Amino acid sequence: xxxxxxxxxxxxxxxxxxxxxxxxxxxxxxxxxxxxxxxxxxxxxxxxxxxxxxxxxxxxxxxxxxxxxxxxxxxxxxxxxxxxxxxxxxxxxxxxxxxxxxxxxxxxxxxxxxxxxxxxxxxxxxxxxxxxxxxxxxxxxxxxxxxxxxxxxxxxxxxxxxxxxxxxxxxxxxxxxxxxxxxxxxxxxxxxxxxxxxxxxxxxxxxxxxxxxxxxxxxxxxxxxxxxxxxxxxxxxxxxxxxxxxxxxxxxxxx
Numbered sequence: 001x002x003x004x005x006x007x008x009x010x011x012x013x014x015x016x017x018x019x020x021x022x023x024x025x026x027x028x029x030x031x032x033x034x035x036x037x038x039x040x041x042x043x044x045x046x047x048x049x050x051x052x053x054x055x056x057x058x059x060x061x062x063x064x065x066x067x068x069x070x071x072x073x074x075x076x077x078x079x080x081x082x083x084x085x086x087x088x089x090x091x092x093x094x095x096x097x098x099x100x101x102x103x104x105x106x107x108x109x110x111x112x113x114x115x116x117x118x119x120x121x122x123x124x125x126x127x128x129x130x131x132x133x134x135x136x137x138x139x140x141x142x143x144x145x146x147x148x149x150x151x152x153x154x155x156x157x158x159x160x161x162x163x164x165x166x167x168x169x170x171x172x173x174x175x176x177x178x179x180x181x182x183x184x185x186x187x188x189x190x191x192x193x194x195x196x197x198x199x200x201x202x203x204x205x206x207x208x209x210x211x212x213x214x215x216x217x218x219x220x221x222x223x224x225x226x227x228x229x230x231x232x233x234x235x236x237x238x239x240x241x242x243x244x245x246x247x248x249x250x251x252x253x254x255x
Contacts, residue, residue: 001029001190002121003047004114007040007054007063008033008080011240012249013105017053017080019203019238020107024154026114029190037061044070051117053110056081056088064088067095076117080105149174149181150188154196161201162224167193201225202238209247216243 004023008014018030031047034040038061040054052075054063061069067077079092082103089100098120099113153170167185168178176184185193201223208219217228220243225231235243 001027002050002118003031004028004051004053005043005047005049006030006033007037007052007066009035009055009058015239016105021110021114026118028114037063037066040066041069044073048073049075050121051076051078053078053080056083064091064095076120078113078117149176149184153181153185153193157197157200161197161204162222164224164226198234199238202235205235205243209250216247
């Protein structure tokens with residue numbers, strides 16, 4: 001999977017950038033996030049990401065300075081900024097930025113920018129490594145075979161997230177031990193089965209909050225959490241605020 005880094009000083013926007021784009025279907029994994037350009041530079045050097053999504057105006061070091069300081073690292077940069085100014089865009093183009101998107105972030109536009117960045121990445125790798133077309137096709141077939149079980153596990157999560165489920169349920173169906181299934185799943189997603197399940201449940205909880213007037217207790221049960229306190233704990237872990245506060249924020253945005 002491609003590695004992505006998010007650099008954004010506003011926490012709620014940072015969480016939105018992390019959870020709402022369709023990273024999974026694009027084969028992209030968010031490895032870490034940063035709240036300013038200085039942290040961003042350190043994480044770029046640490047992770048050597050393939051894609052960096054960044055704001056411009058941030059404390060300590062801005063996004064363009066961060067990109068300038070890491071030009072030796074081969075990543076596609078996507079700017080997400082509240083500033084529609086020619087000079088910013090001009091400088092961004094000078095540094096080879098892939099896309100320049102304006103806030104508020106349109107997730108469909110960001111998904112398109114991510115697709116473009118992925119295409120650029122793949123073209124660069126083909127040229128840099130001088131891989132023949134036949135070898136690429138063979139590798140794709142090999143990777144597909146390795147990922148079959150993980151894809152089935154992801155499908156199982158999506159169909160049964162509202163129930164009490166675990167990876168153990170799949171031992172007999174997929175004819176592998178629990179430890180082997182965990183290993184295959186992590187190889188494909190860089191996450192454990194339980195982490196992926198919790199992330200997916202929180203994503204569905206947010207969908208319920210946006211499309212209905214359900215209370216938090218009902219949303220917790222609908223997304224597979226039998227313990228509302230644990231639901232709140234997991235929600236806050238991934239989103240940064242409690243589900244109640246997040247629901248209040250959504251209502252304010254609607255008004």
